[in-house]
Amino acid sequence: MLEILTAVILITAIIMAGFRRINLLTKGFRIQSLAIGLLCFALGYLSGESHYYVIGVLTLITKTVLIPHFMNRSIKELSANREMDPIINGWWSSVIAGIFIAVIYVVMEGFNSDFIIAGVVLLVTGALMLVARKKAITQMTGFLVMENGLVLLELSMIKMGLLIDILIILEVLLISAIMAIMIFYINKVFHSVNTDYLSNLKD
């Protein structure tokens, strides 16, 4: 069961690295968070501790329902819903993501469980999306993918207290809400979400 979920997570990560259309990105992110939620339930079922279930429910609520809702609301007014000319085009970004994943597997062979490696993969692909794309909304999704990677790392490496997990999830929710509002305002002021306009604070 766990292997299937890690496979789903890895697949969504690689595909999202290559996506150009934004609504596909939100769908990919939704599937990925669904997989992580199920993963929590599975872990809870295996280890028998109750707080995994609570975390699973919470991630499902926030990551699959609330955050995609915010993203869709801010996408609605966008005129162009496709990443026009990304810094690294789709082909190249998938190739680079592949190379990164190979490098991670080589570097991280010291760790036994492959959740950690999946978490790091998510982190790296999220960072790649953040750097390689021009649209603010894609940067936001890249950031959220990195968050997912972080959650995976937490679950696998250390046993965190319940309160702290809740707080972290709340944190992620708040950040994505703020980002959505900010994208809304940027869109209102700049009439576009392309970050090229956001570069005149040069000095």
Next chain:
Amino acid sequence: MLSYLSKFFMDDFLSVFFLFIIILIAIPVSVYSTGYIKKYRNIYSGRYFWIMFGLFVLSMIGVVMSSNSISFMVFWELMSIASFFLAIYDHKNRESIKPGIYYFVLTHISGLFLMMMFGFIYKYTGSIDFTEIVHSRGMIQEPWIIFILALIGFGAKAGLLVSEGSSFCAIHKFPSMLSAMMSGVMLKVAIYGFIRVTFFLMGGVSWESGLAVMLLGTVFAIYNIINALLQNDNKKLLAYSSSENIGVIFSVIGLALVLYDLKLYEAAIMALTAGLFHSLNHGVFKSLLFTGAGSALFATGTSNMNELGGLHAKMKFTAICVFIGTAAISCIPPLNGFASESLILVSFIKSSFLLDSKKLFLVVILCGCVIMLASGAAIFAAVKAFGITYLGKARSEKAVNVREIPRSMNVGMAMLSALSILFGIFSPFIVGMISIGLSESILETKYIVQPFGYEITRVAILLFGIIILILLVSRILDKGKKPQINSTWGCGFDTSKPNMQYSGDGFSQPVARYFGRMAGYKKESKVKDTILLKQKTTDKLENNIYMKLIYFTNFLAVRVVKIHYGKIQLYVAYILVAVILSLILVINFV
């Protein structure tokens, strides 16, 4: 309370002597500046000036009297802050801000070098109190680092490495009473610091470093005096000539360091006494000359020699005081310039006679010749400054309608000229006192330096006696005949036009032909219906070295600012690169 204070203050001879210099010159200059302030009365607030002036003098006293490195550094920086806010006191005229900024940055650089020096002293001796450092003097392993830092730190502030007239330490652009105080007193505080560190804290340095200081001082003396000679601005000429005198003082201190290291203690004490006595005298007559140039500026509104001339008619008393000042700086016997200059030359000759290594002997003698050449050029520059501005006929409108100078300015200058005459006549007593104080604090033995015995006082008295005698005789001779007043003889031509006289550039033309290249002297002449002759001197040292430094920093700054390219992706990439790089570095090296 005093015992509590004495914990902070040094009371050995060196501090008391320099404290004496500071107070001695601060009084007449403050009297002078009560008059000079009238120039700015309705424009700037007088209270601001007096607070800053008081802070300036107090901080100098603090530097001289402080007994540990932290209070020394605190007062040192306070001194540069107070002098900065005095320098930009006249911030309405446009070109007084930039020199103020350059000056403040320069003093901060010298402060930081001194901080580093005290850091090294703290590293080896483990203490910041001067008396403890003196006791644990043996623990200093590499004295040459401390010496180089001290030389750069004190040299930059004393106008040795950065000459006073250059645009970095542009004393001539500041209000005249401040430039008088700065060149008269503040440079001596830097010399005090240098002697305190090299002689007292480190107990003398290797003779090679002493030699380096001597050569440096001599080279800078001749470089600055040639620059002084070719200037047309009164105050700029005086600024360059004050760093020439500082060069001479540093070369004598270098000589003292060499002798101290070669165990010739008496000659070292004599050289150091010469250095101290010359810094005292230079303080007196240089502030006298600066206040003179200041009153000329106050009266006419310009300090450019070619526009002045014939000021003696309306400013008789100032002319007399400046005459005494010029005589003092050109080492005319009864005055104090002669006393210290001859003492320096005597110490050069006597110490070279005692040295046993032939090479060192030759170097010392040649330095003596260069210093004598520099003092000859100093006479040339001083006479040019006094002669062209005060004597002869007024060369421009400004020099004709001269503003009335307030009395307190003349009083200040009179006090300074009286001091310079007194120090000249009673110089043997002062030299004796300095040498006793120095020998007790350095060698713990009493040693009096009397190269001239009391001859100078005898010469002075005889000279005054004969002059009075001759004046009486001539009074009797022309009792009947009144002198006729007629126009100057001009081979029959009408010499009423002022530009028949020699101008500032003309007066120093022969030297420009010989030493022009050393001061970046360029002359261009255009012959249309009238002949137009213009000359320009650039401070070679400043342009080639210091200006290049500034261009280089600007060049780097433009490159570094490019980091902020504005793209957010680039910024995030910076973080990831930083993560990867530091991970690699930490795993391999830590």
Next chain:
Amino acid sequence: MEILIIFSILIITSIISFISKNLKFVSISTTCGILVCFLASVRFIVLIRQSDSIAYFGNLVYLDSLNVIQIFIITSVALIAAVYSYRYILNEVMDGEISIKRARIYYFLFNAFVFSMLITAVSNNVMGMWIGLEATTIATSFLIGFHRDKLSLEAAWKYIIICSTGLIVGLVGIIMLIYSAEYGATYVDFSWTSLLQAFSSSNGLYNRIGFTLIFVGLGTKVGFAPMHTWLSDGHSEAPSPISAMMSGVLLNLAMYVILRFYIIVKSFPGLGNLKYLFIVFGLVSLIVSSFSMLKQTNYKRLLAFSSIENMGIIAIGIGFGGFWGIFGALLHSVVHAFGKSLLFLGAGNLLSALKTKRIEKVNSLVRLMPKNAVFLIIGMLIIVGSPPFATFFSEFSILNAGIQQGHYISAGIYLLCLILVFAGFLNIFIRMIFKNPEGKEYVKLEKDNENIWPLVLSLAFVVLITITFSNYFVTILEKAVSIIGI
């Protein structure tokens, strides 16, 4: 018990700013709330002078001399900013730039900002610190984008993206650190004190990787060189009281969190030369900020770069180590907080009176706004480290430590950058204050004597520290230095 008071008051004031419509009431309640917190922090200082450390709520809150200093800085700078923003927000509302609703949001975010900073400072739990930092990012991102014009939105967007990526990297580091702590021992709760003991058995490699990730991650919040880009944009676009608080306090707080982890990792044998991390990043940020200060055209960006430079100095101080180094670094962080807030608030007065951030357009301030000009000069002297103020002693002791430990080259670069910063500051400030272009006649603006009280307050704090420096304040600093360990 005082902890309870602080947090409850802050919650009450932020609720007030939501409910009540009357702006004056909201601002006065915020100022009084923070005043109470300030008194509580003074109470903590007195407590800590006697006993070394206090723990509340079953070890969830842990106070020792290190974070008591941070609390003191947070509350006092927040007090100054609150007093300043009372007049500042009223003016903005009267000028019609912002609506009453947005002013109330400002106060709400202001309280949330102080609340989250206090959580970070106070919490003993390691994750609690991280969450507090994350909360500050959230609270300040909207404050930076407060004016809603092109530049501030851009600065806000950059701020939130860069800081949150940094914090994610920081969190990965923390997880790696805890993972290595659990490597040998059994279950480790995340409190800092227990982590301190648990470190004898942990694995060396994971420690190093964990600490580097924490250092670089939280380094973005501190503003070290490669990661400092958000700082110069964020601080120049944020409203002045907020940029004063951010550059004065938030950077120190992030440095304090790094220091906490540094203390844990330092005790592990063989990791002594992790201090080179501090020195390298400190030097790079010094060089970058001092060179780019020479070329600034916007005076608020200049102040932001000087905060980066001062953070570099503090990092170098800690890197040099030894009693003098760490003592100088802590002292520098305290005085820099107040000096920088003085300068930022002065710049705020300038901005509100002259409506321009460009340096060329600001001329002869000495006749235009004489009071502010005097304060700006004093602020400059504090930041640049001239004698009457404590920054001079801190820079001197950091230099002493550098030479003491034998880092000559880095001490040389450190001095070079100090000179460049001094030249940059002087060149721009003295030009603004004294330069007067031909012809234009300048008359004294009446806006000059507005909002002078907060400047006086922050200057009073600096003077207070310099005076009590020799006896009262130094015992707290010495205790903090002993915690960090030489």
Next chain:
Amino acid sequence: MSIIYIIQSLLLIAGAPLFVGSLRRLKAVLRGYKGAPVLQPYYELMKLFSKGRVLSGNSSFITSIAPAIVLAASILLAFTVPVAYIGSDYGLGNIFVIIFLMAILKFMTVLIGLDSASAFGGMGGSRELFISMFAEPIGFLTAAFLYFEAGSFNIIEITYINSRGIAEPAAHIMAAVAFLLWIAAENTRIPVDNPETHLELTMIHEAMLLDLSGRDLAYFELSTYLKLTVSMALFVNAFIPFGIAASASGSFLLTAFVLFVVKMLIMLSMLAVTETIMAKFRLFRAPELLATSFCFALTAIAIVYLH
């Protein structure tokens, strides 16, 4: 004992115009014409004393006090240099005092030149200072040489020790030649400036005195005569001091005085011969002349010291 000093100095002062008169007379004879009588300078001084003074319109206080200072300095100069007797120690006579007393003369004459606001005064002044700038190091080196040779700075002790024998004759001669050239430069005699010319543009020393008349001119003339004779006496005592009277007994004094007069006559004739043979150097060649005398002095010191 110092009465004898005063007497011999007064004699020197009285004899100075005679010295210059005989110099002019000798030069005239060498040139083949009879020339003015030897006492001509005295007549000139008497004439000038009786004439009235004419001051230029814009002359300042300098013109009134400078002649007195210049004359006083030259008289004091005469007091410092021993002529025939060098018995007991005598308060004056340090070499640096002598060199710098000569500097007073130069300093005041330049100021007088500038004071009269005429082109020639400025020109003469700048040339005088330019040449004396190069002459200063030679004065320094001769003082150093005499100190190395005799171990003291006082001219009286130097003459006393030198009169008892010279350690290094070669170095001594080199230093003597150097000092002679220094005298020529200091007193602006022929190689540097032609004293008898009346072409204003070529003058150096007289150009500054063009505007003086009556009593002031008399003082200046007397001081120039004195300066020349004192320099010659200084040279004679420092470098060819044999036969000078150490004790105060009559016979020694007489022989010493006669010897001094003979030596001065020899110097006189040498000066006259050089002045008739050589022509005045161009202004910018004069420093090369002084550079050669600098080398002489430096080699003298090298010889003395390196043995």
